[in-house]
Amino acid sequence: MKTYTASIIVSLRRAILDVQGKAVENALHSLHMQGMANVRIGKHIELDVLAPDIDTARATVEEACAKLLANPVMEDVHIDIAEKAAGASA
Amino acid sequence: MKIGVVTFPGSNCNADAEFGATITGNTAVRLWHKDTSLPSGLDAVILPGGFSYGDYLRTGAIARFSPIMQSVIAFANDGGIVFGICNGFQILCESGLLPGALIRNEGLSFVCKDVHLRVERTNSPFTGALTAGSVLRIPIAHGEGRFTAPADVINEIEGNNQVLYRYATSDGSIAAAANPNGSINNIAGITNARGNVMGMMPHPERACDPLLGSTDGVSVFASLALELSSR
Numbered sequence: 001m002k003t004y005t006a007s008i009i010v011s012l013r014r015a016i017l018d019v020q021g022k023a024v025e026n027a028l029h030s031l032h033m034q035g036m037a038n039v040r041i042g043k044h045i046e047l048d049v050l051a052p053d054i055d056t057a058r059a060t061v062e063e064a065c066a067k068l069l070a071n072p073v074m075e076d077v078h079i080d081i082a083e084k085a086a087g088a089s090a
Numbered sequence: 091m092k093i094g095v096v097t098f099p100g101s102n103c104n105a106d107a108e109f110g111a112t113i114t115g116n117t118a119v120r121l122w123h124k125d126t127s128l129p130s131g132l133d134a135v136i137l138p139g140g141f142s143y144g145d146y147l148r149t150g151a152i153a154r155f156s157p158i159m160q161s162v163i164a165f166a167n168d169g170g171i172v173f174g175i176c177n178g179f180q181i182l183c184e185s186g187l188l189p190g191a192l193i194r195n196e197g198l199s200f201v202c203k204d205v206h207l208r209v210e211r212t213n214s215p216f217t218g219a220l221t222a223g224s225v226l227r228i229p230i231a232h233g234e235g236r237f238t239a240p241a242d243v244i245n246e247i248e249g250n251n252q253v254l255y256r257y258a259t260s261d262g263s264i265a266a267a268a269n270p271n272g273s274i275n276n277i278a279g280i281t282n283a284r285g286n287v288m289g290m291m292p293h294p295e296r297a298c299d300p301l302l303g304s305t306d307g308v309s310v311f312a313s314l315a316l317e318l319s320s321r
Contacts, residue, residue: 012193016238017272019198068155071148071184073191074238 001050003084004057010070010077011042045069048084057081091116091133091318096162098123098153100177103139103295107175110295110307111136114315123156133318134171135162137178139231139293149192149234150180159185171215172287173314176232179279179289187287188280189247190239192232196272200233204304205270207278207292208258210251214281215317216288217254219309225262226255226306228292230270235291237273237280244274246283255279255290 012018018040025039047064051057058081065077093111095118097104108118119129123142128135142153153159159181166172166187174182182188195201204227209220220226239247247253256276259268269276271291279290294307 015240016193017196019194019196019272023198068151069147071151071191073183073189073240073243074193 001052004049004051004054004081005084006047006049006057006061007080008045008047008061008065008069008077009042010045010065010075011040013074013076016074054081054083091315092119092129092131093117093134093136093314093318094119094121094128094132095136095138096121096123096158097138098140098142098156100142100144101138101140103175103177103293106293106295106298107136107138110298110311111314113298113308114311116315116318121158123153123158125158126161128158128161128165132165132170133321134173134314135165137162137172137174137181138295139176139178142177142181145177145234148184149177150182150184153177153181154184163187166282166287169284169286171314171317173216174287174289175293175295176230176235176291179291180234182287182289188282188289189243189252190237190280192234192291193236193238194234195232195236195270200231201235201270202229202231203270204229205278205292206258206260206262206268207255208262208264210253210256214254214285214288215314216281216310217313218316219312223262225258225260226294226297226309227260227304228294228297228307228310229304230292231296232271232291235271235273237277237291239274247277247280248275250283252280252283253277254281254288255292
């Protein structure tokens with residue numbers, strides 16, 4: 001078994017108005033940063049998972065996202081996963 | 091009739107919900123989130139408002155996996171009457187007993203005020219003591235009450251007449267100005283397709299005594315009592 005680290009980004013589905021993102025976008029514009037648009041606010045979740053290989057690790061994380069970490073009715077998920085570097089703190 | 095009211099860590103409307111259940115002649119039974127079964131002979135379950143498990147991750151996301159919810163889900167799937175108010179509505183959506191989701195209010199603020207609700211239909215276990223088209227004045231108190239769902243799900247909800255309450259003006263017209271949180275189609279309360287599970291963001295239990303400024307919530311609990319006595 002190996003330890004993998006997953007980095008999960010949970011964000012509101014594109015079709016849903018992200019009011020936090022909109023407020024932050026307006027704040028950026030009030031700071032005269034006019035070139036910035038489409039601000040989206042999401043959540044970043046990190047976790048370690050013990051698995052025999054990266055595919056199993058990914059499947060486990062996807063299941064966790066579907067069951068608890070995200071709500072598919074309103075949220076999209078992006079998962080990055082890699083073997084945990086040797087010597088990295090547990 | 092026996093109505094169970096679940097207390098989760100962070101529930102804060104459980105005592106009011108018990109009050110709402112008892113003023114219409116029913117007996118309220120206190121249920122605890124760690125209970126692994128429902129008492130025998132229970133006629134209905136209320137999931138009250140509050141901030142269960144601190145609203146961590148998403149509102150209702152963790153409560154949905156609490157031990158008692160497994161029994162509540164089974165109870166609902168057997169046709170039992172389940173009524174979620176505010177956080178209870180959020181828990182029912184997370185558990186899949188009701189369609190859609192409740193997300194951050196459009197205006198970003200926590201909104202605590204009286205709103206007007208138009209009663210959309212009365213042939214449901216939750217609105218039988220009401221008059222279709224009548225308007226109730228009941229408070230809301232939430233930060234995440236914007237009802238949303240994919241377009242096909244909204245079409246299904248509307249096509250099945252699953253909307254029981256909409257935010258309205260005091261004379262009952264459905265207007266954007268009367269929508270306190272940006273909910274699609276001014277939706278304030280819905281039922282499942284089968285009709286035995288209902289969720290609403292407004293708090294009828296906070297409008298059950300003249301001292302609280304409105305008694306319009308009594309008719310919501312009276313509807314529940316009417317349904318239970320006819321079963």
